[in-house]
Amino acid sequence: MRIVVQEPAFDIGAETAAFASGRHDMGAIVTFTGVVRDDTGTLDHLEIEHYPGMTERAITAIADEARTRWSLGDVLVIHRHGCLAPGAPIMMVATCAPHRADAFAAAEFLMDYLKSRAPFWKKEVTRDGAAWVAAKDADEDALTRWKG
């Protein structure tokens, strides 16, 4: 398991290749990459703040939980902070498992929890000013499907 919180860009292809290499008992590798989206054409950049220490701790706890729920070979989470331009990759998760159902489900679980349980905060800096991105009720609702 590898959890990385960093400011610099990462290479999706190289990370995926490294994650996939040398495995002979994993039939499925799922990756997800989150990218800075500009809905209105006015976004200059995104500023991502985080809580050093708690961030790594929270992501590790989420990944550990995924490994108890599904039969996984490995988990990778990379999440950036700092200033990110539209189109830049923000984060990626990768999971591998003997079968794809586990790899897909675990990747979705990781994403749902990273959204509202990992201490990151996004601020959109546009031509018209800057504003913190508000958490969505839908993000919180997404967690209910993993409970009970």
Added chain:
Amino acid sequence: MIDVLYFAWVRERIGLPKEKVETSAATVADLVAELSAREERYALAFSDTSALRVALDQDLSDFDAPLAGVREVAFFPPMTGG
């Protein structure tokens, strides 16, 4: 003495990322009341705690949680990762 940390708009409203606070507050809610009584900028940041989250020693917690033995308290808005 505990470390109190602020993130995102809570940090901006209060005007600093971190401070040491001498307190005998029994719970997080008591600490919030103490801080809010200090100055307007604290009162403003803590005016609606339902819009805030709190972590005690880097674990998510609740406003009615006790502070005994806690070294680090962090206040922040709901998280927007991913």
